Amino acid sequence: MSVAVIPGDGIGPEIVAQAANVLRAVRPDLTLTFALAGAAALRAGEAPLPQSTRRVCGSSDAILFGSVGDPEFDSAPFPQRPEAALFSLRSDFRLFANLRPVRVYDGLERASTLHAHLIRGLDLILVRELTGGIYFGRPKERAVNSDGVECAVDTMVYSKPEIERIVHVGFELARKRRKHLVSVDKQNILETSRLWRETVNAMAASYPDVGLEHLLVDNAAMQLVRRPADFDVIVTENMFGDILSDEAAILTGSIGNLPSASLAAGKPGWTFGMYEPIGGTAPDIAGRGIANPVGAILSAALLLRYSLNDVQSAQRVEAAVADVFAAGLHTADLAAAGGSVVSTEQFGAAVVGRLDGRGRSAHG
Ligand code: IPM
Ligand code: MG
Numbered sequence: 001m002s003v004a005v006i007p008g009d010g011i012g013p014e015i016v017a018q019a020a021n022v023l024r025a026v027r028p029d030l031t032l033t034f035a036l037a038g039a040a041a042l043r044a045g046e047a048p049l050p051q052s053t054r055r056v057c058g059s060s061d062a063i064l065f066g067s068v069g070d071p072e073f074d075s076a077p078f079p080q081r082p083e084a085a086l087f088s089l090r091s092d093f094r095l096f097a098n099l100r101p102v103r104v105y106d107g108l109e110r111a112s113t114l115h116a117h118l119i120r121g122l123d124l125i126l127v128r129e130l131t132g133g134i135y136f137g138r139p140k141e142r143a144v145n146s147d148g149v150e151c152a153v154d155t156m157v158y159s160k161p162e163i164e165r166i167v168h169v170g171f172e173l174a175r176k177r178r179k180h181l182v183s184v185d186k187q188n189i190l191e192t193s194r195l196w197r198e199t200v201n202a203m204a205a206s207y208p209d210v211g212l213e214h215l216l217v218d219n220a221a222m223q224l225v226r227r228p229a230d231f232d233v234i235v236t237e238n239m240f241g242d243i244l245s246d247e248a249a250i251l252t253g254s255i256g257n258l259p260s261a262s263l264a265a266g267k268p269g270w271t272f273g274m275y276e277p278i279g280g281t282a283p284d285i286a287g288r289g290i291a292n293p294v295g296a297i298l299s300a301a302l303l304l305r306y307s308l309n310d311v312q313s314a315q316r317v318e319a320a321v322a323d324v325f326a327a328g329l330h331t332a333d334l335a336a337a338g339g340s341v342v343s344t345e346q347f348g349a350a351v352v353g354r355l356d357g358r359g360r361s362a363h364g
Contacts, residue, residue: 001308002031004060006053008038009082010281011291012066018293018348019064019300022320025355026304026313033060037089038068038082048085054092057274062307063089064300065276071283090130095262095274096162097169098128098241099302102248102258105325111253111337114225119251124231125173126248128241129166130262132158133192135238158192158237163199165265170235171207177232180211184220184236184244196237217244224248245278254333255279256292259299261306270309275299289343292331297321297351320354 005020007013020032035053036044048068057063068082078084089095103123109116137155145151167183174181183200185193197214204212215223217240224231224244228251236244249255256279263273277295285291298321305314324330328339329350335341342350 001029002033002060003303004053004057004063005032005034006037006057006063006065007034007040008066008068008085008281009040009070010067010283010286011279012038012068012281014286014289014291014344015277015293015296016064016066018344018351019296021348021352022297022317022355023064023300023303025352026316027308027310030308032064037065037085039070039073041085042070042073042080042082048080048082049088053085054088057089057093062272062303063093063274064296064303065089065274066296067276067279067281069281069283087135089274090262091136093272093274094131094264096129096131096265097166097261097263098130099169099173099261099263099306100126100128100241100245100248100258100278101298101302102126102245102252104252105257105322107325107328107339108253108257108330108334108337111330111334112251113253114228114251119228122229122251124228124248125177125233126241126245127166127170127173127233127235128245129158129162129237130241131238132162133238156190156192156237156239158195160195160199163196164203167200167203167235169263170233171203171210174210174233175207179209180213180232181207182213182215182220182231182234184215184217184234184240186217186240187214188216192237200235220244221247224251249278253337254292255295256282256331256333257294257298259295259297259302261299261302263306271306273303273307275303275307289345290332291344292333293344293348294321294331297348316355317351320351323354324350 007016035056104119112119134156137157142152185196187193187197249258258278301314301317304310332341
């Protein structure tokens with residue numbers, strides 16, 4: 001089996017290097033093919049997502065992605081910006097289901113900005129629709145109205161089948177977890193949200209074993225900091241999911257801890273997907289060897305679980321990360337947790353070390 005590896009920009013290359021080492025350690029049989037995207041591709045005179053990269057992705061079983069973006073290209077039109085690579089990958093490969101698991105590791109409670117008692121036991125998964133809504137709706141343009149005033153328009157549009165397929169992912173995940181689904185919308189204002197809520201309610205009959213709760217997005221943002229440990233699975237549209245996932249991420253102490261999976265149609269467990277940490281390029285710390293590789297390493301674990309159907313290796317990686325945290329090691333972003341601050345490479349090596357140890361004992 002093969003994995004396309006796209007390190008990208010900013011801290012992407014440093015943290016993806018550690019995730020790639022982890023993949024090699026648990027699955028030496030995998031072929032990893034590195035490819036360019038984002039500012040790295042633009043600097044090489046290519047498009048943000050070069051054809052060659054698209055081909056490597058298309059012929060692989062999954063994509064491991066770092067991050068794209070560079071302030072140098074901020075004023076370029078969107079198609080020539082590094083971020084365009086991300087949007088092409090999401091839409092070309094129809095990666096409609098974005099899964100963002102958030103959990104707090106033992107030993108990191110003190111790194112959260114919330115009181116430790118509020119986040120103890122926090123273990124939720126946010127399911128974000130990723131290929132529709134206001135990110136992709138047309139028209140999306142700048143214009144001058146009839147009075148000569150400059151204006152701009154974005155369009156939020158959802159079809160019923162688009163809502164159904166993402167909400168199914170939410171219900172299915174909830175069924176395998178604590179059986180509680182929170183659907184987030186803004187049905188007091190938005191037509192798309194009224195269709196969303198109606199559709200979710202109609203689907204609930206097929207999932208009598210899952211408890212369903214609706215929250216308006218503003219209230220959901222509040223409840224996430226008020227009673228975060230009560231959440232199990234949250235399902236929502238693209239932009240609400242973007243916003244709530246950053247909020248949920250920081251509950252763990254650092255956005256650098258958070259992995260994500262963007263899945264195409266098919267059953268989670270055997271489907272094409274792209275796996276990326278959600279922390280972004282972090283240009284302020286890029287190249288200094290201090291970035292947190294955990295989001296990237298846990299993304300590799302999700303890749304093993306959902307695209308390679310190798311749950312055992314996924315669990316080994318997750319347990320190794322938990323072990324390293326429990327031993328008091330973490331990168332500088334988690335300094336508030338106490339313990340010892342190590343570099344990106346040292347953290348990655350510690351994870352690989354525990355994998356090797358486990359591998360040896362497992363084989364007697
Ligand atoms: C994310 C990011 C992207 C998004 C940005 C980089 C365009 O914030 O994956 O959450 O908004 O989808
Ligand atoms: Mg975001």
